[in-house]
Amino acid sequence: MAVIGFAALAAGIFMLDLLLKNYVEKHLKEGEEKPFCKGRLLIRKYHNRGAFLDVGAGRRGAVALLSLILTLFMTVVFLTTFSFRGNSTLRAGLALLLGGAYSNTYDRLTRRYVVDYVSFPVKNKRFRQIVFNISDFCIMIGALLMALGEMKKK
Numbered sequence: 001m002a003v004i005g006f007a008a009l010a011a012g013i014f015m016l017d018l019l020l021k022n023y024v025e026k027h028l029k030e031g032e033e034k035p036f037c038k039g040r041l042l043i044r045k046y047h048n049r050g051a052f053l054d055v056g057a058g059r060r061g062a063v064a065l066l067s068l069i070l071t072l073f074m075t076v077v078f079l080t081t082f083s084f085r086g087n088s089t090l091r092a093g094l095a096l097l098l099g100g101a102y103s104n105t106y107d108r109l110t111r112r113y114v115v116d117y118v119s120f121p122v123k124n125k126r127f128r129q130i131v132f133n134i135s136d137f138c139i140m141i142g143a144l145l146m147a148l149g150e151m152k153k154k
């Protein structure tokens with residue numbers, strides 16, 4: 001896949017997550033919970049004012065700046081990987097990671113919080129309280145693919 005295809009993947013993730021976040025912001029009250037996919041998922045509006053699990057919520061400016069710096073750094077990494085042949089696993093991972101990073105960084109810079117909206121109806125209360133968004137899943141999957149791509153390279 002060419003650089004444009006991977007960039008389109010990242011842009012698509014950004015747009016999908018932005019649309020979902022805007023929908024949740026408009027149609028749900030914070031903390032409101034609705035079952036989805038026959039109860040396999042819960043849709044819940046949550047404003048994450050820090051990083052993962054609200055870490056750094058009291059230092060939102062620092063979290064936003066760090067998020068911006070890391071996103072820009074990963075963009076440079078993304079662009080430089082296209083000077084190498086092969087390793088589409090690494091590139092796909094970077095595209096997923098960047099799409100998610102741009103979406104969450106955009107939220108931190110414009111809303112001053114990240115809109116999270118998906119959780120799992122599990123018995124473990126602590127895990128049930130964690131709320132994700134599509135970007136979070138893309139970041140995790142992207143990081144995994146990047147690791148696999150690096151292992152494949154060696």
